[in-house]
Amino acid sequence: AQSVSQHNHHVILSEAASLELGCNYSYGGTVNLFWYVQYPGQHLQLLLKYFSGDPLVKGIKGFEAEFIKSKFSFNLRKPSVQWSDTAEYFCAVNRYGGSQGNLIFGKGTKLSVKP
Amino acid sequence: KAGVTQTPRYLIKTRGQQVTLSCSPISGHRSVSWYQQTPGQGLQFLFEYFSETQRNKGNFPGRFSGRQFSNSRSEMNVSTLELGDSALYLCASSLGRGDTEAFFGQGTRLTVV
Numbered sequence: 001a002q003s004v005s006q007h008n009h010h011v012i013l014s015e016a017a018s019l020e021l022g023c024n025y026s027y028g029g030t031v032n033l034f035w036y037v038q039y040p041g042q043h044l045q046l047l048l049k050y051f052s053g054d055p056l057v058k059g060i061k062g063f064e065a066e067f068i069k070s071k072f073s074f075n076l077r078k079p080s081v082q083w084s085d086t087a088e089y090f091c092a093v094n095r096y097g098g099s100q101g102n103l104i105f106g107k108g109t110k111l112s113v114k115p
Numbered sequence: 116k117a118g119v120t121q122t123p124r125y126l127i128k129t130r131g132q133q134v135t136l137s138c139s140p141i142s143g144h145r146s147v148s149w150y151q152q153t154p155g156q157g158l159q160f161l162f163e164y165f166s167e168t169q170r171n172k173g174n175f176p177g178r179f180s181g182r183q184f185s186n187s188r189s190e191m192n193v194s195t196l197e198l199g200d201s202a203l204y205l206c207a208s209s210l211g212r213g214d215t216e217a218f219f220g221q222g223t224r225l226t227v228v
Binding site for chain 1 (some may be wrong): 117119148150155157158160163170171205216217219221222
């Protein structure tokens with residue numbers, strides 16, 4: 001069965017610390033990969049996406065993610081977090097060429113950044 | 116441009132009742148998807164509609180149904196509500212092609228008592 005695993009349920013960091021959130025997927029076939037963010041009280045927003053090409057993807061607000069096909073991973077990174085990055089982060093996958101309307105999400109990682 | 120609008124934002128229903136949730140997509144978007152978000156299960160895909168046709172369906176019982184109108188607005192219906200149906204229901208809209216972004220609404224918080 002298709003699934004997405006996010007390793008950390010809750011991560012607490014101080015401002016300026018580096019961030020890496022793990023994401024592994026199980027999916028038969030070529031995939032599209034996404035990271036979404038949900039700030040407190042706001043709707044889900046797309047941070048970045050990978051369809052093909054360069055496995056290092058840059059997104060908004062200084063976030064990046066690396067697709068490692070051999071490890072079925074798509075980890076999210078940011079060199080220096082800010083208090084405003086406090087949010088819940090979701091990794092998602094769908095079939096390559098498939099509609100973005102049919103996404104399989106991980107259970108999310110809550111990030112708390114201490115000022 | 117206006118985002119995805121979901122109504123109502125909050126709803127309290129009694130077990131056994133039915134409920135209808137509404138989603139207005141971004142203008143020009145033809146694909147509308149629905150997701151259920153709970154603390155235990157996270158975000159789970161319910162179904163996707165494109166040009167009034169159900170294109171994909173998740174693993175939910177038949178009590179969960181939906182439809183899409185010619186103006187792309189979508190409704191989701193849950194019949195014979197159970198306590199476990201309490202969740203945040205999210206709607207997402209997109210142009211419908213695989214390479215386009217899905218935009219999410221703020222959701223409808225359904226509480227079943």
